[in-house]
Amino acid sequence: MSGKVKARSSANSSDSATQTVNEKILRECHSLYIDPENGLVRIGEDLGLSLLAPRKKITVLLIGNHSAGKSSFINWYVEEHVQRTGVAIETQGFTFVTSGRKRESLTGNATLHLYPHFEPLRQIEGVIDYLTTEISTSKQKKFSLVTFVDTPGLVDGDMKYPFDVNDSIAWLGDLADLIFVFFDPIGQALCKRTLNIVERLNEKHAERIRFYLSKADEAGHESDRQRVMMQIVQELCKRPGLNKTGFDMPTIYVPSLNNKGSRCANQIEEVCKDVEKTINQTIQTTLNQLEKNCDQIALLVEDKLSQNDQQASANLKARLRGICYSMFGLLLPLLLLATFLISTSHQLLSSVLGESIVLTLTVYLGPLAKLWQKIPDSYTNHVIIGILCLAFIFLLIAKLFSRTKPTLSRKQKRNLLEVRDYVQNVVKSKKQTLYQEYLQQSVAEHDM
Template sequence: MGKDKKREAKNTADTLGMSSTERILKRIHELYEKGLNPGSDGSVGLLSIAADPLLQLKIYKPRKKVNVMLIGNHSAGKSSFINWYIGESVQTTGVAIETRGFTFVTSGRKRDTLKGDATFAFYDHINGLSKFKGISENVFTEISTSKDRNFSCVDLVDSPGLVDGEMEYPFDVTESIVFLADHVDLILCFFDPIGQALCKRTMRTIERLNEHHAEKLAYYMSKADQVEKEHDRQRVLIQITQNLAGRIKNSHAFKLPTIYLPRDDLAVPIPNALEEVCDDIDKAIRLTVQKNLTTMRDDCDAIVAEIANARELNGRRRRDNASATAKGWALMVFGWVVLATLFYVAVLEACATKPVTTALRTHALPALATQPVFRDLVEGLLPDGGRRWFGVEHGGAMAMGVLAVTFLIIQFVKSRVWKLSPTMTKKDAKRLAGYETYVKEVKAVREELYKEYFKQIHDNA
């Protein structure tokens, strides 16, 4: 009991320190993993309910953080932006090509660094990345305690700087980026006007990403402060735009704002859309909250529908089992009749043999002289008592063969017909009813989370 109270107090303290958005994302994640009352007896998550053998429904747990990947040419300022966004220098920056692998930057209670295998274990949804040759030694996770901006709701993915020429990467960098694009919510493309903004490798990668992820891409000309003359900046912007024009699909909504990290020593003010990047991340977070809430509703509806299907299937199986049982009993009775007839014919045939006939005539008939009923019965068993099988030679043996085959056919048909499907026990039915009630309670919590989300929007308006 003491441990439960400590855990509850700790969870309460953690929750109080969260933003509304972070709290909603965390709560959705908990409802999938741990249920309505995490840590208490009887609390079961939506994942466990869906995976119950009675339902066998496949649903996926929404991530409790938004994933944002940064791509661009070497020295485009990706690592510098990450350091600025979280307010902590976790990424190495400089003129040299510092980032040759992928670095996942996430928030946590303790500053730490995870290497390849530990990163794949931490981010189990990107485990497929480990299949790329040479990548395991070039994947890291930096855990920061920063609470700046909305970092607690975001996992940032810093990708290798893209260059042309003799540069060799230890893994297929373009295919790795394309793979990760399936698992992120937003892709920020940075172009360095001084470096290799028009790098062919960067352009090819963007072209590949546009095949399936055009809606996730946002483009920026970074380090705009390094080009102080307006006409030079405009020339670079035009060059980048022209090179992107044939490679992007959402050209009607294309923007290429200029951004740079804040500085006070600029001689001439330069337009800086750095906050637009933050706004794009915030928008991705809001969309993820909406998507997760919608996904939770759909999954709850799917579970309730599957419970109804399970009940319908159970009712149909019970009806089929009742029908199969009735047919089975009918075939069994018919088989008994055929078997009794077979036994009767066998007795007649046995009585028709010479030793039995002699014994009946010599001993049975005289002994039953005073019992007409039984005497007539014994006489009926004798060959000359009227039991001739229609005058067919060996007719009794043939009749026995037909009856035996008929009995075997009846047994075969019965084995096919009298097959019962598994049905729910009372315990199973009770469990499903409990799931249905539980899921309805989860949907009620979802409505409260939506109200909290709308309230946050209203308060921030």
């Protein structure tokens, strides 16, 4: 557990440049999704693909005992006194701390409006009244790419929360990119409620969780600190869900609050690095996701077009089949009529159609006429009705078989092709450009 604290110059020149590139990438990715006309969300919707717009910032959830230093950490990161702190001051509900153009406090509804991803929180009764957002104009560190979620201090016993605090934190954990768990060396380090929640979060999101020994400057000498840490780790390991080897628990404290002049190692810079790392990962994931979604959309368009082609040829076949059956259905009664006329009123027929036609008909229909004559008179009606029924059935079959399904209009097809070209060419090349910018910027960062 070694670590040295470098004095951090807040006006790090590469920082602001980097930030703008990263900010720009996430912002542009976001807008590629949410554009009301050309946005991927909208395009996906039309194709039955539900897409979520990527977020413009990462979310860091802070949990821990009452008075573990969560709010103070946020204030330190933001370099502004955004959150009230103090042993007696309890963060009542959940506070989203984020950067913006002007200092402002928002209510629960406005918070969910600002963070539509967190909409599921509404399902937890009563929580909405305990949600707030604090907007700060600070651009310190990577704050313009981070939203911190400060949570009520967790305590054991009779403490009644006005909403289901465990469920709320579990929901927030689902949506956060990082979950910081603060244990402080004093008093309630091993609060049961905290352990329960940590265990629950760990089931789903072990890779997002980071443990810190906060207020490390208050832990006394190195040996005391080691003892405290051992205790915490032991307590954590007692939980079946948390029993993993190699607990990493950096010791941190807010430098300006170190009033005892303790000289213990402060790994608070590691926390910042972790935040940066998560931002970088998020950018890469967002860009990869963008490309993947473009491919998905292109594939769906291809599918739709080929299905349409298949349907068009199926429709053509159905129509041909329909024509065949209906011709047959119409021919039967005609044949019947002709046979009937030939065998009964030969004279009448020749006067109407002419001798030669009747002769040809006789040649072709002769056998049928003979067959007809073989039918006993008492049955002819039945046979006629039978044949008419048969003809009717054929016509019905024709109707049934010639059913077609709608296909895409020319315009719809053209639109689909346009969509495919748009995602494959425009969006993907945009992604490439953004990726290049990202890489260039991180190379530049490492050169520093």
